[in-house]
Amino acid sequence: MARVIAVANQKGGVGKTTTCVNLAASLAATRRRVLVIDLDPQGNATMGSGVDKYEVEHTAYDLLVDEVPAEQVIIKDTNGKYDLISANGDVTAAEIKLMEFFARELRLRNALEPIKDQYDFIFIDCPPALNMLTVNAMGAADSVLVPMQCEYYALEGLTALIDTISKLAAVVNPDLGIEGILRTMYDPRNRLANDVSDQLKQHFGDKVYRTVIPRNVRLAEAPSFGSPAIYYDKSSAGAKAYLALAGEMLRRAERSEPETEQA
Numbered sequence: 001m002a003r004v005i006a007v008a009n010q011k012g013g014v015g016k017t018t019t020c021v022n023l024a025a026s027l028a029a030t031r032r033r034v035l036v037i038d039l040d041p042q043g044n045a046t047m048g049s050g051v052d053k054y055e056v057e058h059t060a061y062d063l064l065v066d067e068v069p070a071e072q073v074i075i076k077d078t079n080g081k082y083d084l085i086s087a088n089g090d091v092t093a094a095e096i097k098l099m100e101f102f103a104r105e106l107r108l109r110n111a112l113e114p115i116k117d118q119y120d121f122i123f124i125d126c127p128p129a130l131n132m133l134t135v136n137a138m139g140a141a142d143s144v145l146v147p148m149q150c151e152y153y154a155l156e157g158l159t160a161l162i163d164t165i166s167k168l169a170a171v172v173n174p175d176l177g178i179e180g181i182l183r184t185m186y187d188p189r190n191r192l193a194n195d196v197s198d199q200l201k202q203h204f205g206d207k208v209y210r211t212v213i214p215r216n217v218r219l220a221e222a223p224s225f226g227s228p229a230i231y232y233d234k235s236s237a238g239a240k241a242y243l244a245l246a247g248e249m250l251r252r253a254e255r256s257e258p259e260t261e262q263a
């Protein structure tokens, strides 16, 4: 059964999409079966996976609003060697249409139920807002992965996000937890970044990934080639960092699994 992870932060431009695409590709490269769901009308994860958002037959809109089965909406084997549910401007309308439905927070969860056992990981790329799309992502997820830049106001934003996660957990998804907090675009020479990083570790302890994602131009260039960084420049610091993050996630998952009984 897939572990469903919403990649969310209401702040824009913190590296949500970059994390989704590159972490998914890194896990797929270790032979995990991975699905990425683009839930952002900007369609950046779609384009970054080498899929033209203007040419797609189905998007997350069809899944959320028209109840087209996930099987039909999934685009198989993108440039990142993972499957994709795409997004484009149509998904903006889904955000509004969702309001009309009963149990609207759980539309995505219900839509994914039939295909969950076909994957090891499902990543949901959220828009930079705490709107009904993000709520649906959190309704469907086991946990939330929070990418953040170590800047002055970052901790304030994080507190607001965690507050939302716990409120949502209470109402729609009692099992929702924090998967981890990821420091992105990190510059170790920046003193403020180091200070914020220390505070993060104090507040959130083990939830902060040991792996940090450095600022790396290859990560910013790769989407224009419709490719995750490991297939654009696998020796780049950015590609290596996301491979390391995938390794850290897998090790964490192994540790938290219950011990199997010895025969």
Ligand SMILES: Nc1ncnc2c1ncn2[C@@H]1O[C@H](COP(=O)(O)OP(=O)(O)OP(=O)(O)O)[C@@H](O)[C@H]1O
Pocket: 011, 012, 013, 014, 015, 016, 017, 018, 019, 040, 042, 044, 126, 127, 128, 184, 185, 186, 213, 214, 215, 216, 217, 219, 220, 221, 223, 238
């Ligand atoms: N580690 C990095 N090094 C250099 N550039 C990066 C890095 N991570 C992301 N970027 C670039 O920063 C910009 C924002 O990143 P990204 O699109 O992943 O953020 P986002 O949180 O998904 O944004 P939005 O909130 O708009 O969806 C992009 O141009 C991306 O290529």
Ligand SMILES: [Mg+2]
Pocket: 016, 017, 018, 040, 044, 125, 126
């Ligand atoms: Mg994005």
